[in-house]
Amino acid sequence: MGLEYVRISPGFEKYMPRDYVDLVKYGPFGKQVDVMQMGQFKELVEEHPMCAGCYMAYFIRVFYAALPNPEDTIVLGTAGCARLALSQAAVPFIYGNYGDTNAVASGLKRALSIRFPDKVKDVVVIAGDGGLIDIGFGMTMHSWFRREKFTTIMVDNEVYGNTGGQESGMSPKGIQLKMAPLGKKFDKINAVELAKTAGCVYVARISPTNPKRIAKTIRRAILAARHFGPTFIHAYTSCNIEYSIPTREVLADARKREKQDFKFYEWMTDEVKEFFEELERKEKQEVKK
Amino acid sequence: MYFVADVKENECAKYNCKQCVLFCPEPNCLNFKSSTNSAWVWYDRCKGCEICVYVCSDLLKRHCIEMVMVTPKATAKS
Ligand SMILES: Cc1ncc(C[n+]2csc(CCOP(=O)(O)OP(=O)(O)O)c2C)c(N)n1
Ligand code: SF4
Ligand code: SF4
Numbered sequence: 001m002g003l004e005y006v007r008i009s010p011g012f013e014k015y016m017p018r019d020y021v022d023l024v025k026y027g028p029f030g031k032q033v034d035v036m037q038m039g040q041f042k043e044l045v046e047e048h049p050m051c052a053g054c055y056m057a058y059f060i061r062v063f064y065a066a067l068p069n070p071e072d073t074i075v076l077g078t079a080g081c082a083r084l085a086l087s088q089a090a091v092p093f094i095y096g097n098y099g100d101t102n103a104v105a106s107g108l109k110r111a112l113s114i115r116f117p118d119k120v121k122d123v124v125v126i127a128g129d130g131g132l133i134d135i136g137f138g139m140t141m142h143s144w145f146r147r148e149k150f151t152t153i154m155v156d157n158e159v160y161g162n163t164g165g166q167e168s169g170m171s172p173k174g175i176q177l178k179m180a181p182l183g184k185k186f187d188k189i190n191a192v193e194l195a196k197t198a199g200c201v202y203v204a205r206i207s208p209t210n211p212k213r214i215a216k217t218i219r220r221a222i223l224a225a226r227h228f229g230p231t232f233i234h235a236y237t238s239c240n241i242e243y244s245i246p247t248r249e250v251l252a253d254a255r256k257r258e259k260q261d262f263k264f265y266e267w268m269t270d271e272v273k274e275f276f277e278e279l280e281r282k283e284k285q286e287v288k289k
Numbered sequence: 290m291y292f293v294a295d296v297k298e299n300e301c302a303k304y305n306c307k308q309c310v311l312f313c314p315e316p317n318c319l320n321f322k323s324s325t326n327s328a329w330v331w332y333d334r335c336k337g338c339e340i341c342v343y344v345c346s347d348l349l350k351r352h353c354i355e356m357v358m359v360t361p362k363a364t365a366k367s
């Protein structure tokens with residue numbers, strides 16, 4: 001990996017698809033793009049089959065624009081809607097068996113640190129609420145107990161969207177879904193508190209209403225995982241299909257939920273806090289120069 | 290025929306704004322051109338969700354985006 005895998009061999013430029021050439025010329029490889037410049041550079045993720053107005057797709061779009069080191073990142077996903085877009089990006093993607101993502105990511109991260117001891121390689125899991133907190137619960141928890149150094153992002157649409165609307169541990173109490181018509185009898189699982197208890201060093205909860213904040217959260221989660229231990233982001237990413245949200249109202253819904261149960265929340269250990277304070281101090285000095 | 294967003298570029302250019310571009314779920318679909326100071330839609334990539342219309346009309350009251358029906362032939366030119 002590294003920038004070498006992106007470069008077009010001399011003489012082949014005119015045979016490469018336009019999207020690829022654009023990516024090399026105008027994409028974010030080897031430079032730090034600002035998420036607020038989206039729509040003005042060639043994004044890493046391409047067209048994909050996620051539904052119209054899907055805010056999980058939006059979150060993934062911002063995720064790829066926010067990666068601090070795309071040329072040395074590996075993304076892991078699994079069955080569920082997210083992988084439909086994750087697999088369409090110019091970043092290596094591994095499809096873990098449903099429920100296995102955090103076990104695969106553990107092995108991968110360890111192998112990369114042995115194989116490339118002098119390089120930074122970021123590993124990020126992005127999977128649904130079903131994949132991480134229901135069927136993958138054991139693997140997710142144990143990767144945190146073992147303090148594995150990678151980032152886990154749960155794109156929580158509060159349902160099994162990809163299989164037509166079964167209830168998940170993250171569905172809100174009382175909700176009736178197409179394949180769970182009796183209504184959910186239990187509370188939504190408190191994933192953020194579980195992550196803190198299980199050993200994550202950086203934890204955040206976010207609703208996708210502010211791209212700058214999403215990007216900052218993703219960047220922090222990835223940088224903290226590089227140096228200190230497991231990190232976790234719980235993102236609300238609505239499923240307009242299963243929750244029957246008119247697509248024009250999807251952002252309004254994200255804003256509404258932010259005021260209710262998805263208020264932005266960020267927690268980190270003292271060690272991580274000091275690290276970011278130091279880093280941000282240095283970045284400010286750079287800007288002044 | 291399908292339903293896509295279309296930016297009234299002359300209207301949009303009056304504002305210094307990129308807000309809709311930052312909230313479209315699709316990558317490189319709703320873009321910004323600094324030479325005209327305006328947003329524009331790559332029709333082939335648009336799924337017609339109208340989130341951009343919510344941003345421009347409902348939130349910002351600028352009304353610079355309308356939804357239009359296009360034929361595949363018309364989109365091929367973009
Ligand atoms: C071991 C295993 N069990 C069940 C499935 C079937 N399956 C595919 S996607 C899915 C649900 C996905 O729900 P979630 O993880 O919440 O993601 P979403 O589609 O909602 O984003 C299930 C049960 C599978 N692929 N593998
Ligand atoms: S089913 Fe729901 S979560 Fe899946 S792509 Fe469609 S809107 Fe998004
Ligand atoms: S209608 Fe939806 S997909 Fe099309 S440009 Fe607007 S926000 Fe993007």
Ligand code: SF4
Binds near residue numbers: 349
């Ligand atoms: S929100 Fe409206 S005014 Fe702002 S960039 Fe988009 S189309 Fe132009």
